[in-house]
Amino acid sequence: MTSPWVVFLLALSAATSALDNGLMRTPPMGWLAWERFRCDIDCENDPKNCISENLFRDMADRLAEDGWRELGYVYINIDDCWASKQRDSQGRLQPDPQRFPGGIAKLARYVHDRGLKLGIYGDLGTFTCMGYPGTTLDRIDTDAQTFAEWGIDMLKLDGCYSNATVQEQGYPLMSKALNATGRPIGYSCSWPAYQGGLPPKVNYTQLGQICNLWRNYGDIQDSWDSVLNIVDWFSTNQDVLQPAAGPGRWNDPDMLIIGDFGLSLDQSRAQMALWAIMAAPLFMSNDLRTLSSEARVILQNKAVISINQDQMGIQGRCLLKEKSGIEVFWRPLSNSASALVFFSRRTDMPYRYTTSLGKLNCTAGTYMVYDVFLEKLLPELNDSKDFTVSINPTGVVMWYLWPLPAPQEVRERGGVYPDFRRKYRVSSRKGQPGGLGSPFVL
Ligand SMILES: *[C@@H]1O[C@H](CO)[C@@H](O)[C@H](O)[C@H]1NC(C)=O
Ligand SMILES: *[C@@H]1O[C@H](CO)[C@@H](O)[C@H](O)[C@H]1NC(C)=O
Ligand SMILES: *[C@@H]1O[C@H](CO)[C@@H](O)[C@H](O)[C@H]1NC(C)=O
Ligand SMILES: *[C@@H]1O[C@H](CO)[C@@H](O)[C@H](O)[C@H]1NC(C)=O
Ligand SMILES: *[C@@H]1O[C@H](CO)[C@@H](O)[C@H](O)[C@H]1NC(C)=O
Numbered sequence: 001m002t003s004p005w006v007v008f009l010l011a012l013s014a015a016t017s018a019l020d021n022g023l024m025r026t027p028p029m030g031w032l033a034w035e036r037f038r039c040d041i042d043c044e045n046d047p048k049n050c051i052s053e054n055l056f057r058d059m060a061d062r063l064a065e066d067g068w069r070e071l072g073y074v075y076i077n078i079d080d081c082w083a084s085k086q087r088d089s090q091g092r093l094q095p096d097p098q099r100f101p102g103g104i105a106k107l108a109r110y111v112h113d114r115g116l117k118l119g120i121y122g123d124l125g126t127f128t129c130m131g132y133p134g135t136t137l138d139r140i141d142t143d144a145q146t147f148a149e150w151g152i153d154m155l156k157l158d159g160c161y162s163n164a165t166v167q168e169q170g171y172p173l174m175s176k177a178l179n180a181t182g183r184p185i186g187y188s189c190s191w192p193a194y195q196g197g198l199p200p201k202v203n204y205t206q207l208g209q210i211c212n213l214w215r216n217y218g219d220i221q222d223s224w225d226s227v228l229n230i231v232d233w234f235s236t237n238q239d240v241l242q243p244a245a246g247p248g249r250w251n252d253p254d255m256l257i258i259g260d261f262g263l264s265l266d267q268s269r270a271q272m273a274l275w276a277i278m279a280a281p282l283f284m285s286n287d288l289r290t291l292s293s294e295a296r297v298i299l300q301n302k303a304v305i306s307i308n309q310d311q312m313g314i315q316g317r318c319l320l321k322e323k324s325g326i327e328v329f330w331r332p333l334s335n336s337a338s339a340l341v342f343f344s345r346r347t348d349m350p351y352r353y354t355t356s357l358g359k360l361n362c363t364a365g366t367y368m369v370y371d372v373f374l375e376k377l378l379p380e381l382n383d384s385k386d387f388t389v390s391i392n393p394t395g396v397v398m399w400y401l402w403p404l405p406a407p408q409e410v411r412e413r414g415g416v417y418p419d420f421r422r423k424y425r426v427s428s429r430k431g432q433p434g435g436l437g438s439p440f441v442l
Helices: 003-013 053-065 104-113 137-150 162-180 206-208 224-236 236-245 265-277 293-299 304-309 406-414 417-426
Strands: 029-032 076-078 118-122 154-158 184-191 213-214 250-252 283-285 316-320 325-334 340-343 349-355 366-371 378-381 387-391 396-403
Touching: 003 213, 029 053, 029 118, 029 325, 053 076, 053 104, 076 154, 076 213, 104 118, 104 137, 104 316, 137 162, 137 265, 137 283, 154 162, 162 184, 162 206, 184 206, 206 213, 224 236, 265 293, 265 325, 265 340, 265 396, 325 349, 340 387, 387 396
Parallel strands: 029 076, 029 283, 076 118, 118 154, 154 184, 184 213, 213 250
Antiparallel strands: 316 325, 325 340, 340 396, 349 387, 366 378, 366 396
16 A cells, blocks of 8 residues: 555554444444434324334334345434423333334334334433433433333434533443443434534544444435535544544434435435445435335445445545545445545536546555446456546445455466456455455345
8 A cells, every 4th residue: 555545544543442332333224213204293194204103113114124124224213202291100201102102112022023123312401302301410320221121222312401511421321321221222422413523522532432323413404415514524524533433433424315305316326425435324314115216226235335334444534625526535445445436516517537546546456346336347447547437416436446466466376367357256255355246245
């Protein structure tokens, strides 16, 4: 590797250890109610879309039956507005009796029976953001215990109606309380988002030790502007954010809105590609019952999922921003592979961008290149050879690439170079991605 990549990788080896609950060694994937269904509690007039056990059962059915679960989308997560406005006689949270008549434990069994995991929402403060009972410091143990007894697998702990002092005490306390229940519960902390997302107010070393994932920045909305705004904030601050991520501890740029109303197909591919580069949790917030086949194809793309789920868990970076409005993102992957995203901010027409792997500071050599959204292998590429990609306005071209063994190495193995290459492409030896046209075995 040439020097900048080496420096980058060395910097990563100094990264800290993660919360010791054994969970989320790769970014969690699933479905989360908030962006698409918000706080719709009008089950009388809008029974199909209101926050109720029916909605979560419907989505669990879809995750289990439409091929999502096998791809890793296993969490089904409740957000705000599930609770009754009153705690029960013993001070415990309870679900709204009209909308969740079966109770959360029963819903958890339904979800577990389908090979899925159930997430729930709480708020470290006097109220949740929508005004339901919050978890004040004195309630932390009780609420953790309640969630564990119900069979909850993940908690998103929001931060409305609290302050920096309460958050500094409460987020670590909840981490301890969840651990004390003995049930492995993934822990998503909204803490940094309430403290501006950056040091010195945010200590990412500490977050990695107490939370599995954390929201750094504002809520996503159903629009391209919102996606761009998030991507820009993450790349502007990547020197701080990128080293914070690793197995068991992830930055969370918020939900995937692919399949909703705000993104074109190119923008949908762009969100998917950039979330994969960022090693982001992949929580869809859409209506899986009515999802278009185009959105499904993007969300179920095995190559982009396997890039997101790479075992090394190194978050990628924006490598460069060209004056032309083209940006290049890169993420290092296992087995010397990489993902590259060529992203166009242009709004005129497909832009023909010419560069070479060498100009992107790639190690000298010859590479196999798989186009993630075209789903095909491209001609192999020498690092010094210029290539041109055509990038649609507000769209991406995404590549998965890995180095071919140098001819010398091939000779040492007793192979003849061209024959070996043919063999290489269809083989899947340990330590080398393989398989013609499909290096992505999930
Ligand atoms: C609790 O923490 C200990 C020590 O860090 C760890 O070994 C254990 O697996 C954790 N248990 C749960 C349920 O998270
Ligand atoms: C933060 O909130 C707590 C609990 O509501 C309150 O007791 C405390 O005074 C607040 N601190 C500040 C600095 O506002
Ligand atoms: C951040 O947290 C870590 C781990 O808890 C701690 O060792 C370190 O001193 C903290 N850093 C700052 C600047 O407070
Ligand atoms: C490649 O490395 C050179 C020399 O260190 C540096 O100036 C340039 O910015 C790097 N380019 C990219 C795309 O990282
Ligand atoms: C890449 O191309 C350059 C120039 O054509 C050539 O000198 C070099 O040997 C090639 N490298 C490989 C690894 O094939």
